[in-house]
Amino acid sequence: MTTPDQRTKAVRETRQFLETVRGTEDEILWDLVRTMAAQLLRHYPMDADLSGSARALPGVWGPPWDTQIMTAAADRRRAATTRAAPTAMLDELAGVVFLNIDNTLHASDAFLFEGKVLPESHTSTLFEFAPILEQLLGPYPALAIVLSSSWVEVLGYDFTVAQLPSDSLRARVRGATFEKEDAVDEGWAALPRGTQVLRFVKRHRLQRWLAIDDVRSGFDGYEVRLVHCQVGVGLGDKDVQQVLARRLEIIFGPPDSCSLSSPSTPDEPT
Structure with missing residues (x-):
């Protein structure tokens, strides 16, 4: 075990050794250098020691570079955890609609400016197609919504749910694809939405789910479960509305059906 006195002595003698090596005009004897290095490293401070010194004397010592990276990563994970949705409580037979927001509920992307979310296009209004979705989901009162939008990761689950413009849509939300378990996975954001x-x-x-999204990536083999919206159009497209109405009936049964059994499961990979 290295004592504090030995650690301090190693630091001072290492400085002296380096000064000697720098100032010598003689050919360096590498065997002697290796021997001295081994002796000095025996009690030389480790990152854990430097971290303790940095905490005790922040005006004198800084944390090791690796520690700074680890601390920053931990801070990011904690922040992401506060934004993530709690783990959803869903029965496996529940009917779920995965709902994207940008280019789906409105005809553009969105951005955050001075604490406000604004549409990227001046011709678009946030959530302009929410009434269309409400109308199409109306005959299926048992359907739950799970948010699959990057809004959750960036702005937070609670904030995103609060932005939905109607009580009926907010009441349907049961979670988001970005859950607490995903907040600790730094590679999650790079995954395709599908x-x-x-x-x-x-x-x-x-077992019973449908996705409404402007992105096809990641849904390979599950295209029948995806209602695809065009960028810049969203659910304002009449054809997409008809596709959504038909897919809802195929996957969840006739309108006003409360049955939990799957009426017609589309063919898809197992």
């Missing part, structure tokens, strides 16, 4: 959805489906063992 992969994020499928990970959620697998985690909760869902």
Whole structure:
């Protein structure tokens, strides 16, 4: 075990050694250098020692570089955890609609400016197609919504739910694909949205689900479960509205059906 006195002595003698090596005009004897290095490293401070010194004397010592990276990563994970949705409580037979927001509920992307979310396009209004979605979901009162939008990761789950413009839509929300478990996975954001959805489906063992999204990536083999919206159009497209109405009936049964059994499961990979 290295004592504090030995650690201090190692630091001072290392400085003296380096000064000697720097100032010598003689050919360096590498065997002697290796021997001295081994002796000095025996009690030389480790990162844990430097971290303790940095905490005790922050005006004198800084944390090791690796420690700074680890601390920053831990801070990011904690912040992400506060934004993530709590783990959803869903029965595996529950009917779930995965809902993206940008280019779906409105016809553009969105951005955050001075604490406000604004549409990227001046011709678009946030959530302009929410009434259309409400109308199409109306005959299916038991359907739950799971948010699959990057809004959750960036702005937070609670904030995102609060932005939905109607009580009926907010009441349907049961979670988001970005859950607490995903907040500790720094690679989660790089996954295609379809992969994020499928990970959620697998985690909760869902059998009856449909996704509304402007992204196709990650839904390979599950295209029948995806109602695809065009960028810049969203649910304002009449054809997409008809596709959504038909898919709702195929996957969840006739309108006003409260049956938990799957009426017609589309063909898809197992």
